[in-house]
Amino acid sequence: MDGDPAVESELDSFSLTFPLPYRVGFIITLAVWGWGINLHHLYNLKIDVPSLIRYPARSSVHHAPHHFSTYRLATVLSSLFGVSIVLFWLFTWRIPARVIAYDWLPLTYLVALVAVFIVPIQDLPSHGRRRFLATLRRVSIGGIAEAADGKFGDILLADVLTSYAKVFGDLFVTLCMFLKPEGSSTKRPDRNCGGLVIVPLLMALPSLIRFRQCLIEYLRVRRAPYKESTGWGGQHLANALKYSSAFPVIIFSTLQRNSSDPAAKAALNKAWLVAVLANSLYSFYWDVTKDWDLTLFLSKKERTAHTHPFGLRDRLIMRPVSLYYVVIVMDLMLRCTWSMKLSPHLDKFTDFESGIFLIEVLEVFRRWVWIFFRVETESIRQTPAGLGADDILLGNYHDNDDDEDDEV
Known part of the structure; x- marks a missing residue:
């Protein structure tokens, strides 16, 4: 177990086998596999994801679908990971001194991992990687494309980045520990490395990106001629408020971690708990009502309408229908768990690196499931004729005219 007293104080048992790098x-490799499975399953459901994110279609029907290219990339990343970690195990045999001495090996692996995305490699999907990097550059400063240029893809990527907030912090900690005098990236993670502010700021950055995107969307609506489908843009302000609700969680957690006054810590802990609850429940409500267009939290009339199962919507693509209820419950549970892990101060009270890692993996899983239903919803929104791209992506879509024969 982690925290075993027989293990050197600078290393926990989990880190001896699975160092932070x-x-x-x-987790990055897992995300690529997850995206491939997203594309594959949605392709089988006749949902054209490349079209939704404005990615060029295949020039011939004889070309392999896009998910095959993603699987090839994931296979390369997995092979790279497998070779590197097996070599690391063979060199170290979980001996603490060797684990620390061979920290260059996992760092070399991380450099190679980044190179796979940047350096042109034969037989790998170069166009897809270029598109990803271009989107990442735009999104990383809070930018967002117009609807016709791939806005939905920008939103998906930026939302995925919010699920990697803790991973970004861990990546910085890895590099910081490696560069410190007498430091090693394979020691027990020191999440105070680089000061008490940098890691919390990195964890807040993805939410700040989405916050800025929402404000850009609001300003676009305000500048455009008024349309009933988009309204005055209040939904974008409400969405910005959702992302800003992550900031108090991080701020109160950081203050609590740095406080030495027991009374102040107790007060900050209460404030932190309130912030966690607000962030979790608001985000959960938004997932269900706005991202998935379900009626669970709408009026009783809409929630119990005879045209759809209780709390869902008229058009459902996923099967079985009970899956929607399972996903709603799962989303609530993991939303609460992940909001707590936005808190740097929790690391101070736990010796269980394996637990922190598990929470990160569960959040990647939650986001992976979220993508299925978010893309399904976007596909349904784009079904009706007569709406422009901005209407589809910005408006509240109600497909009340569909009869049961239109359900798929």
Whole structure:
């Protein structure tokens, strides 16, 4: 178990086998596999994801679908991870001194991982990687494309980045520990490395990106001629408020971690708990009502309408229908758990690195499931004729005219 007293104080048992750099790489690789499975399953459901994100279609029907390219990339990343970590195990045999001495090996792996995305490699999807990097550059400063240029893809990527907030912090900690005098990236993670502010700021950055995107969307609506489908843009302000609700969680947690006054810590802990609850429940409400267009939290008339199962909507693509209820419950549980892990101060009270890693993996899983239903919703929104791209992406869509024969 982690925290075993027989293990050197600078290393926990989990880190002897699975050092922090490999955890970061593993989660990134897992995300690529997840995206491939997203594309594959949605393709089988006749949902054209590339079209929704304005990605060029295949020039020939004989070309392999996009998910095959993603699987090839994921296979390369997995092979890279497997070779590196097996070599690390063979060199170290979980001996603390060797684990620390061979920290260059996982760092070399991380460099190679980044190179796979940047350096042109034969037989790998170069166009897809270029598109991803271009989107990442735009999104990383809070930018967002117009609807016709791939806005939905920008939103998906930026939302995925919010699920990697803790991973970004761990990546910085890895590099910081490696560069410190007498430091090592494979020691027990020191999340105070680089000061008490940098890691919390990195964890807040993805939410800040989405916050800025929402404000850009609001200003676009305000500048455009008024349309009933988009309204005055209040939904974008409400969405910005959702992302800003992550900031108090991080701020109160950081203050609590740095406080030495027991009374102040107790007060900050109460404030932190309130912030966690607000962030979790608001985000959960938004997932269900706005991202998935479900009626669970709408009026009783809409929630119990005879045209759809209780709390869902008229058009459902996923099967079985009970899956929607399972996902709603799962989303609530994991939303609460992940909001707590936005808190740097929790690391001070736990010796369980394996638990922190598990929470990060569960959040990647939650986001992976979220993508299925978010893309399904966007596909349904784009079904009706007569709406422009901005109407589809910005408005509250109600498909009350569909009869049961239109359900798929």
